[in-house]
Amino acid sequence: MLFAATRAPSGSNRQPFRFLVLVDGPKAVAAKLLVARGARQIWEAKRVADGYDRGTGTDDSSPKARMAASMQHYVDHLGEAPVLVFPCLVRHRAPFPTESASIYPACQNLLLAARALGFGAAFTVMHYPVESELRELLDIPEEVFLSGTITIGRPSGGHGPVRRRPLSEFVYSEGWGVPADWAVDPPGTKYTSAGPPKEAVHGQTDRPTRGDGAARR
Amino acid sequence: MLFAATRAPSGSNRQPFRFLVLVDGPKAVAAKLLVARGARQIWEAKRVADGYDRGTGTDDSSPKARMAASMQHYVDHLGEAPVLVFPCLVRHRAPFPTESASIYPACQNLLLAARALGFGAAFTVMHYPVESELRELLDIPEEVFLSGTITIGRPSGGHGPVRRRPLSEFVYSEGWGVPADWAVDPPGTKYTSAGPPKEAVHGQTDRPTRGDGAARR
Numbered sequence: 001m002l003f004a005a006t007r008a009p010s011g012s013n014r015q016p017f018r019f020l021v022l023v024d025g026p027k028a029v030a031a032k033l034l035v036a037r038g039a040r041q042i043w044e045a046k047r048v049a050d051g052y053d054r055g056t057g058t059d060d061s062s063p064k065a066r067m068a069a070s071m072q073h074y075v076d077h078l079g080e081a082p083v084l085v086f087p088c089l090v091r092h093r094a095p096f097p098t099e100s101a102s103i104y105p106a107c108q109n110l111l112l113a114a115r116a117l118g119f120g121a122a123f124t125v126m127h128y129p130v131e132s133e134l135r136e137l138l139d140i141p142e143e144v145f146l147s148g149t150i151t152i153g154r155p156s157g158g159h160g161p162v163r164r165r166p167l168s169e170f171v172y173s174e175g176w177g178v179p180a181d182w183a184v185d186p187p188g189t190k191y192t193s194a195g196p197p198k199e200a201v202h203g204q205t206d207r208p209t210r211g212d213g214a215a216r217r
Numbered sequence: 218m219l220f221a222a223t224r225a226p227s228g229s230n231r232q233p234f235r236f237l238v239l240v241d242g243p244k245a246v247a248a249k250l251l252v253a254r255g256a257r258q259i260w261e262a263k264r265v266a267d268g269y270d271r272g273t274g275t276d277d278s279s280p281k282a283r284m285a286a287s288m289q290h291y292v293d294h295l296g297e298a299p300v301l302v303f304p305c306l307v308r309h310r311a312p313f314p315t316e317s318a319s320i321y322p323a324c325q326n327l328l329l330a331a332r333a334l335g336f337g338a339a340f341t342v343m344h345y346p347v348e349s350e351l352r353e354l355l356d357i358p359e360e361v362f363l364s365g366t367i368t369i370g371r372p373s374g375g376h377g378p379v380r381r382r383p384l385s386e387f388v389y390s391e392g393w394g395v396p397a398d399w400a401v402d403p404p405g406t407k408y409t410s411a412g413p414p415k416e417a418v419h420g421q422t423d424r425p426t427r428g429d430g431a432a433r434r
């Protein structure tokens with residue numbers, strides 16, 4: 001997985017990506033507990049702010065409730081994740097808007113390789129609330145951008161193809177917002193709107209969305 | 218390629234990635250010329266600043282000279298690229314450090330799909346010098362992060378496996394800078410240091426580097 005990760009492109013091919021891998025040493029144990037604390041903090045706030053326990057969230061079989069249950073399980077067990085990886089970017093100059101193009105493609109390669117090899121890997125930013133403690137624990141230098149937290153393990157369930165909104169919503173041609181009539185999903189593609197519940201984003205009341213229907217299996 | 222791109226993960230699965238695809242309409246022609254201008258500006262400055270015409274750069278067969286020739290060709294022909302794609306991130310709040318984790322994984326999926334399908338795709342930030350003109354031409358809203366420029370075409374040469382520095386340089390375990398003895402490249406892996414010539418980075422005189430030797434085919 002790390003070999004695949006590090007084959008990714010980077011600006012001027014400087015290869016500034018580093019992967020700090022934590023398995024079972026004393027610092028690994030401490031880092032996992034720290035990130036688990038950060039995750040609880042983020043998820044508890046998000047669960048309320050995004051209204052996961054309102055509207056269709058009260059129906060256990062709804063996509064919203066299942067998403068919340070899945071997140072709760074992830075957060076509750078993050079401290080036991082077999083492997084934690086911190087993808088880092090070694091900056092060679094002051095931060096600039098596109099610098100992450102030298103670290104996130106490598107992260108995506110890692111996720112794809114994990115999936116291809118029968119593992120599950122999830123990219124999060126659950127380290128945010130505990131970043132300073134993590135930096136101290138792991139001696140991460142100041143100029144290094146700690147760009148995420150990746151957990152790796154064996155998936156407990158099966159994974160089908162991921163679901164997204166229709167391709168036509170993502171692709172424009174000739175100008176912003178101009179539809180591309182050739183941007184058509186392959187036959188049999190299933191959709192989801194997913195993302196945070198709509199009412200949390202737009203301040204509207206809870207209502208069925210395309211995702212609430214289409215994402216149900 | 219775009220279907221693969223848009224299967225990528227994103228923060229809270231908000232799917233904020235958009236791909237503005239320019240092929241052969243009037244705005245596409247104009248956008249290609251604009252980006253070609255930006256590319257010339259970036260490359261002409263970089264060629265001098267990074268010393269591509271000094272030291273081993275004067276030997277046409279050196280990796281440094283071949284890299285410069287390849288970039289020069291790319292820049293000279295960028296205006297004729299069959300397809301130009303602008304990957305964009307629709308922001309839902311003020312910029313934050315890890316927001317690009319919702320656009321660059323999608324870009325990497327696009328590059329991988331292009332390669333798998335026999336095309337060549339290159340990610341650059343050649344739009345930087347002409348960004349405001351591009352935004353006006355293509356009606357890109359202010360809150361949208363124009364995160365790169367991807368060219369797609371048929372590769373004129375063959376592509377071997379990419380070369381990077383040894384895996385052990387990218388992987389740490391238990392703490393920053395702590396080597397991971399299990400981080401070993403697969404047998405037969407070939408290396409390069411690549412990146413900008415070392416003397417340009419460190420202000421040292423030109424000298425053979427591991428990359429200068431190892432990258433020669």
